[in-house]
Amino acid sequence: MNFGFSPEQEALRKEVLAFIKENLTPGVIAEVEGEEQEVSAGEESAGRKGLARRGPHLSELYRRIGARGWLGITYPKEYGGQGGDRISQYIVEEEFARVGIRVGLVGSGAPAILAAGTEEQKRDFIPRLISGEYSFALGFTEPHAGADLANLRCRAVRDGDEYVINGQKIYTTAAHVATHIYLMARTNTEVPKHDGISIFIFPMDTAGITVRPLVTIQNNPKAPVGTTYGAARTNEVFFDNVRVPKSALLGGENKGWRVGSTGLNLDRVGASRYLISVRRDEDIVNWLKENRHEGNSLGDDPAIRDKIAEMWIEAQVCRLMTMRSMSIVERGGNFTYEGSAEKVWAPEHGTRITEAITQMLGPYGQLMNGSPRTIEKGIFGHNVLGSFQSGINHGSVQIMRDQVARRGLGLPSQRKAQGARK
Numbered sequence: 001m002n003f004g005f006s007p008e009q010e011a012l013r014k015e016v017l018a019f020i021k022e023n024l025t026p027g028v029i030a031e032v033e034g035e036e037q038e039v040s041a042g043e044e045s046a047g048r049k050g051l052a053r054r055g056p057h058l059s060e061l062y063r064r065i066g067a068r069g070w071l072g073i074t075y076p077k078e079y080g081g082q083g084g085d086r087i088s089q090y091i092v093e094e095e096f097a098r099v100g101i102r103v104g105l106v107g108s109g110a111p112a113i114l115a116a117g118t119e120e121q122k123r124d125f126i127p128r129l130i131s132g133e134y135s136f137a138l139g140f141t142e143p144h145a146g147a148d149l150a151n152l153r154c155r156a157v158r159d160g161d162e163y164v165i166n167g168q169k170i171y172t173t174a175a176h177v178a179t180h181i182y183l184m185a186r187t188n189t190e191v192p193k194h195d196g197i198s199i200f201i202f203p204m205d206t207a208g209i210t211v212r213p214l215v216t217i218q219n220n221p222k223a224p225v226g227t228t229y230g231a232a233r234t235n236e237v238f239f240d241n242v243r244v245p246k247s248a249l250l251g252g253e254n255k256g257w258r259v260g261s262t263g264l265n266l267d268r269v270g271a272s273r274y275l276i277s278v279r280r281d282e283d284i285v286n287w288l289k290e291n292r293h294e295g296n297s298l299g300d301d302p303a304i305r306d307k308i309a310e311m312w313i314e315a316q317v318c319r320l321m322t323m324r325s326m327s328i329v330e331r332g333g334n335f336t337y338e339g340s341a342e343k344v345w346a347p348e349h350g351t352r353i354t355e356a357i358t359q360m361l362g363p364y365g366q367l368m369n370g371s372p373r374t375i376e377k378g379i380f381g382h383n384v385l386g387s388f389q390s391g392i393n394h395g396s397v398q399i400m401r402d403q404v405a406r407r408g409l410g411l412p413s414q415r416k417a418q419g420a421r422k
């Protein structure tokens with residue numbers, strides 16, 4: 001088994017790094033920061049922004065990235081991708097993610113559309129998701145249906161060639177800036193709960209949708225740019241007699257549970273998810289290197305060096321788990337529990353490293369943005385808060401552990417196991 005990259009892949013990484021060095025201009029950085037702030041913004045607003053929110057520098061950067069063939073590498077050419085391999089995608093995604101530029105489609109809904117969409121949906125959505133013209137808010141969670149998602153009540157009732165949607169979603173991140181929603185709704189109440197769910201994809205400016213801000217723990221004070229889950233808001237979304245055409249249905253009526261779970265699992269494959277936590281290891285290593293003082297450097301302390309080495313090893317495990325997932329998907333293998341295992345390890349590593357960093361830096365490392373004596377605008381303290389969020393969203397770590405136990409280890413489901421003990 002060879003864990004190394006091929007000479008071509010190493011050459012690709014060098015090319016990407018050289019490109020970033022040349023093209024990551026102050027204008028681009030300012031626009032990336034503006035984009036993050038817009039996602040965090042507190043005012044109420046409707047969706048349908050898409051490319052409109054990209055400034056001239058970012059638009060030009062994405063045009064150049066596209067010209068190199070680095071957008072949507074693994075997607076088929078007929079849908080605007082490059083028909084390329086996942087390791088190349090990983091290398092490109094990893095290097096761009098480090099500087100805050102998103103080139104992958106992780107968490108986008110695109111894998112589900114490719115797997116279950118009609119030809120028309122694939123041709124409409126995938127090229128525009130790749131280019132950034134479209135973006136989705138994911139409308140799964142409801143006030144009484146989070147971990148127990150199949151309990152969802154948001155209703156979609158067929159009326160001729162349309163569906164009429166009524167109900168509420170909660171924690172719908174980016175609903176105020178996304179162009180579209182990827183919505184799970186109940187289409188049949190007469191069958192077991194998993195069998196009566198469907199997925200719909202439609203524009204956020206459809207009549208009858210109301211988006212209300214829901215502030216997060218990062219709202220006051222606001223987290224500095226680059227924080228893990230630094231968004232100051234997520235949203236509640238209300239659907240009041242929202243009419244969508246039947247062509248908005250993804251993967252067939254009442255097939256939503258299977259389509260949604262396959263999509264979510266595939267959406268966990270990629271460099272960005274693991275980098276959410278591993279960037280924190282890189283932050284502290286870089287900070288210690290940049291803050292060396294003769295005879296009095298934190299980086300010289302054996303206890304700190306020991307802890308950082310321990311965390312770095314965890315980070316490498318995280319990276320290898322991600323690469324293993326990609327390799328299984330690339331070979332068309334049976335990808336079942338691996339995404340869930342990563343979704344346990346990466347956020348929990350994120351919590352361990354961010355807490356360890358604030359212990360290393362002492363009390364000043366825990367101060368938040370805006371405090372006069374804070375370190376690096378408080379990013380280390382804000383990252384601790386964000387690390388807990390990453391263990392909840394996109395499937396909480398407890399639910400992910402259950403999936404590893406059942407799908408990976410073949411253990412009986414929780415309910416069967418409890419029944420057997422009675």
Ligand SMILES: Cc1cc2nc3c(=O)[nH]c(=O)nc-3n(C[C@H](O)[C@H](O)[C@H](O)COP(=O)(O)OP(=O)(O)OC[C@H]3O[C@@H](n4cnc5c(N)ncnc54)[C@H](O)[C@@H]3O)c2cc1C
Pocket residue numbers: 137138139140141143145146147148170171172173174229234389390392393394395396397398399402414
């Ligand atoms: C920052 C952030 C962003 C989010 N973005 C989105 C989004 O864009 N779209 C969207 O639809 N949702 C989103 N969510 C919602 C997220 O998916 C839910 O919060 C998550 O599924 C948990 O649901 P809940 O909050 O209702 O907790 P609950 O379901 O009430 O669970 C509470 C706790 O109990 C645990 N638990 C529950 N049942 C079990 C069980 N059977 N076994 C073991 N433990 C259990 C859970 O793991 C959790 O720790 C986001 C959440 C956060 C924090």
